Amino acid sequence: MSFTSEVKSEISQNELKPCCVRAQLAALLQCDATLTITNQQWELHFKTENPTTAKRFWILLKQRYELNPELAILKKVKLKKNYTYAVLIKSDVKNILEDLNLYDQHGFADHVSREVVKKGCCARAYLAGAFLASGSVNSPANSNYHLEIAITDLALAKFIQRVMKRFELPAKIIQRRTQHVVYVKASDKISDFLRAIAAYEAVMKFEDVRIQRDFTNSLTRLDNCE
Numbered sequence: 001m002s003f004t005s006e007v008k009s010e011i012s013q014n015e016l017k018p019c020c021v022r023a024q025l026a027a028l029l030q031c032d033a034t035l036t037i038t039n040q041q042w043e044l045h046f047k048t049e050n051p052t053t054a055k056r057f058w059i060l061l062k063q064r065y066e067l068n069p070e071l072a073i074l075k076k077v078k079l080k081k082n083y084t085y086a087v088l089i090k091s092d093v094k095n096i097l098e099d100l101n102l103y104d105q106h107g108f109a110d111h112v113s114r115e116v117v118k119k120g121c122c123a124r125a126y127l128a129g130a131f132l133a134s135g136s137v138n139s140p141a142n143s144n145y146h147l148e149i150a151i152t153d154l155a156l157a158k159f160i161q162r163v164m165k166r167f168e169l170p171a172k173i174i175q176r177r178t179q180h181v182v183y184v185k186a187s188d189k190i191s192d193f194l195r196a197i198a199a200y201e202a203v204m205k206f207e208d209v210r211i212q213r214d215f216t217n218s219l220t221r222l223d224n225c226e
Contacts, residue, residue, distance in 0.1 A: 012053070047085070067089065072086045123163050127163060130160055135149045147193055190206065
């Protein structure tokens, strides 16, 4: 299991308060869902390649709205032939979007209102949802420290960046092909992000490997000096 998968598995098991369930659902929908309206029929299509993320989304939906959305597992025919997990919501779509403050006069909003992430706990849950949907982090065994959340919408990327700054996480944004990537490279800030989203076991593992590497590097430098 990759380190990213370990982090996602850990945060997907965290218990959330009702307000935080709302915030995390909002992030998951924004990053991985599309809205279609055909003949007055509203549908939300949520897709992810990570089964942990799909399961978390399913559970939170049932927890807050008592829905029974359709679930499908699709196999890609190209590249690595990975599976895609799709959740289809056909009922109460407009009410869900309004409850999450994700609907405005133009349709699916590009970011939630500040009210959804006003409380610190909700902001943390929102970041955890964004990471579950579109995030990745290099293994601490890799000296190239890198954590990112990659999404297609620039306005949403800037919103996530602002939420991260509330926790003194100076994230930057770059464009990679069709995606806008919110990223952090400093090892201590990656550790702070993992702590912010309540991935405490991942923090311990990350810090343990990082400290061992720094200690080994220090010894190597001393040997070279001598």
